[in-house]
Amino acid sequence: MRGEWNGLQALFLKDCPYAYYIHCFAHRLQLALVAASKEVHDVWLFFSKLSSIVNFVGASAKRCSELKSIREDEIVDMISSRELETGKGANQIHTLQRHGPTRWSSHFTSVSRLIDMFCSTCTILEKLMDNGLNSNIRGEAKGAYKEIKTFEFVFILLLLYKVLGVSDMLCQALQMKSQDILNALNLVSSTKLLLQELQDGWNDFFRSVTSFCRKHDIHMPNMSDHYMEGTRRSCQQKNNITIEHYYHFNIFNAVIDFQLVELDSRFKEETMELLVLSEALNPMNRFKSFKIDSICTLAEKFYSKDFVEDELNALKRQLEHYKLIHLVLTLPVSTATTERAFSTMKLIKTSLRNKMENEFLTNFMVVYIEREIAGAIDPDFIIDKFDLLKNRRIQFN
Template sequence: MAIILRFVDTHGFLREHFFQIVHVHDTAAATLKKEICDVLARYNLEIHNMRGQGYDGASNMSGAFNGLQALFLRDCPYAYYVHCFAHRLQLALVTCDEKEISIWFFISNLTTIVNLVTSSSKRNAELQSAQVNEISRSIAVGERETGRGANQMGTLHRAGTTRWSSHFDSICGLIDMYEATIVVLEFIITDGSSTSMRGEAGGSLTVMKSFDFIFILHLMHKIMAITDLLCRALQQKFLDILSAMDLVSTTKALLLTLRNDGFDILLSYVKSFCTRLDVDIPDMSARYKRSSRSSQQKDTITFEHHFHYDIFNTAIDFQLEELNSRFSDETVELLMLSSALDPNDNFKWFDIDKILTLA
């Protein structure tokens, strides 16, 4: 267990220093508390002087009743727990991915496609060759703009489990190299070294040429373009609390605007994308049949209703729900009130009412 101390030095400057690494036999909250107390006592640092705790969101750390932060609060009631904003955001995004089955299925297929196409240097070379041809074609027909720094060669990015921004990079890469990726998959189907590889490529190609996959690809691109700005901002070394809260509020507002006004624009773009790739577009007014239900399905919904309400609205609603849940607790209020004590610009944010509420 790594212990980091955050404190104000004798000159009034905020410091954050690595303190010690401690071996623990288990990760139970009581064990971690005992080890931290032993280390601090060894250096004559009194527990009752603690004014804050910072951990990740694991239940043994953040639990409201028996988590490490709760155990310390019983001994020192001013040691409020603060969960890293960037980590909160990532958990919100991951939870959204896990809740909506269509999004989960899309992420799973995206990972398979990227791994298949980038698994060897030969396929990477084929991808770049196909990309060169596609860039030349699209410039010739006026689909791409030219200029300094435009149309750089790239590759598909694998999404990491610890940084959600890598998912955005992965989606951006696939959109930019969509047709080149299809060319590589077709090559694998023809010349793959094994039956399983050719079959996997065939399945991935079928998925990529489906309207559902293309719709969710561009939907996730829209959502992540909004949340990625917040994700990167929250990881900046110097970011004050008020700016962070403003960014969270702006992100929520942008997602709500996308939900209210963005479906028709997105659908129109996806249709033009599919038309260019010769992908079948379902009749939006036709009856949609849910694959998870029996043939006795009673409710009658259209394809447009399915894509609008079951996927588009649901994905954004889950995102907003998680953001509201993780960024609207007492800790956020505490941090907002604490901003009244910010000494910058001759205590520009000084507010006696906030300080009284804080006390």
């Protein structure tokens, strides 16, 4: 979309040279945070194993159906034993979800689904180990079962659920149709604070891991033993550290540190100058931070096509006399609506409709983009109104 000659950005700038190209902050942030987590080698391996397990369990409709059936039985048992509460929309039966590099929150959803369906997934893997159609299926099921029942896999699974869950709240908030840039900065600050609190909560997190391992009969190593790398040969050991030290500092702290660094770099690099200037428009405390020079610089640098020189001078005089108090100069940090609209084009203009004219496509897109309004329209009313427009001949063969 950013192609200099043939991309969509170039087409927009041709007709509207003062338009600004704004990245989808929610999408880019999600991808950046996942990539930051994968900087830890063990996390990269975890996602590889997770993808293999999800793909194997969901390889056929029969396995997905059996997984749902097992999960349904588990929910019934937990409700009868009062481990789960009932209510409208509660205890929905899902299946495992694949994570994708271009889908919002798919990594967090994939992790959370596996946690919810951990017992069901282990059960179906055990069945495939014993009753698989051939040795390949039985062998693959055994390998997946051994991986999912390891302490390292469970530790990283629960860690990513915590970390990605915190950043997912920010990503979901940034997917709103419009967002004031100062409010976005506050969201980033609160996300960083939650991550820092999580980093200080190692003991609470480790207790949750211990509880999960006991519940699902997963062997826990002696955390005071020396951590052995590679094939555990003495010549390969570089650091004399305990297992607890490795999981605490090399994985737990490292993942959170990468997330914090990525948050700082993304928002400082992309928006810091604009944030400083926009602070002058903050209405808090009766526009206490109101600064004429900052507002004029904002208009001159970021809205130069909207203000000619005479208008900039007039703007400054107006601000001096407080004739222009309320300015609507907000940055839509979320382009989720636009990106969803482009994704919908693939559903509307398919290979069978490749000759669809622009006007017809536009009408289709308007109905989708304004679906909240369209959903409130009564189809019978439209049919009746169309029928009253003109009498039509009906030919019978």
